[in-house]
Amino acid sequence: xxxxxxxxxxxxxxxxxxxxxxxxxxxxxxTTMFWYRQFPKQSLMLMATSNEGSKATYEQGVExxxxxxxxxxxxxxxxxVTSAHPEDxxxxxxxxxxxxxxxxxxxxxxxxLTVV
Amino acid sequence: xxxxxxxxxxxxxxxxxxVTLDCxxxxxxxxxxxxxxxxxxxxxxxxxxxxxxxxxxxxTEGRYSLNFQKARKSANLVISASQLGDSAMYFxxxxxxxxxxxxxxxxxxxxxx
Numbered sequence: 001x002x003x004x005x006x007x008x009x010x011x012x013x014x015x016x017x018x019x020x021x022x023x024x025x026x027x028x029x030x031t032t033m034f035w036y037r038q039f040p041k042q043s044l045m046l047m048a049t050s051n052e053g054s055k056a057t058y059e060q061g062v063e064x065x066x067x068x069x070x071x072x073x074x075x076x077x078x079x080x081v082t083s084a085h086p087e088d089x090x091x092x093x094x095x096x097x098x099x100x101x102x103x104x105x106x107x108x109x110x111x112x113l114t115v116v
Numbered sequence: 117x118x119x120x121x122x123x124x125x126x127x128x129x130x131x132x133x134x135v136t137l138d139c140x141x142x143x144x145x146x147x148x149x150x151x152x153x154x155x156x157x158x159x160x161x162x163x164x165x166x167x168x169x170x171x172x173x174x175x176t177e178g179r180y181s182l183n184f185q186k187a188r189k190s191a192n193l194v195i196s197a198s199q200l201g202d203s204a205m206y207f208x209x210x211x212x213x214x215x216x217x218x219x220x221x222x223x224x225x226x227x228x229x
Binding site: 032034038042043044045046049091093095097105106107109110112 | 151153159160161163207211215216217218219220221222
């Protein structure tokens with residue numbers, strides 16, 4: 001079964017509204033989670049690293065005020081797309097690692113966001 | 117800076133043939149991990165195989181094997197006896213000492229009946 005669960009799997013929202021996406025590690029504690037964005041026919045681009053109990057660290061070019069990340073517990077990270085616009089429409093996917101430098105990197109099912 | 121390069125945007129392969137998907141990488145980290153993921157049209161990332169930088173032997177998982185050539189910084193994926201269900205997008209990825217995983221641009225594999 002899924003080790004990392006992401007919700008919702010798809011969402012349609014109006015321009016100007018905010019959307020929250022949840023990423024949960026189901027059977028392990030994750031002090032760090034990662035958020036990616038994938039445009040159609042493109043690769044996964046790392047947006048930010050979510051750190052439990054502290055601020056997220058964002059990759060270059062990612063607006064931290066636009067993409068709010070909260071990692072309030074060891075099993076939950078949330079990504080909020082604020083004041084969404086059509087250009088924010090994309091596939092968002094999270095990941096969590098159960099250990100370091102090994103094979104245990106798990107991805108959520110992804111969230112397809114459409115802003116109309 | 118770390119980088120993953122996949123030079124094959126798309127490939128067409130006859131069913132039951134073997135296929136090799138190319139991947140080269142660049143990193144200054146002494147320790148790193150290399151992954152291959154399959155992404156079908158549903159979007160989920162399906163883990164296929166992992167190779168640690170200090171692993172002496174090439175990784176194998178069923179029909180998947182990773183041809184790891186450390187000196188050349190390449191980590192090609194070999195799929196033996198391809199099946200129609202193998203049609204998907206394939207991503208090579210690397211995990212560095214900062215724990216981040218970065219991805220190549222991917223290769224779209226089409227298996228022909």
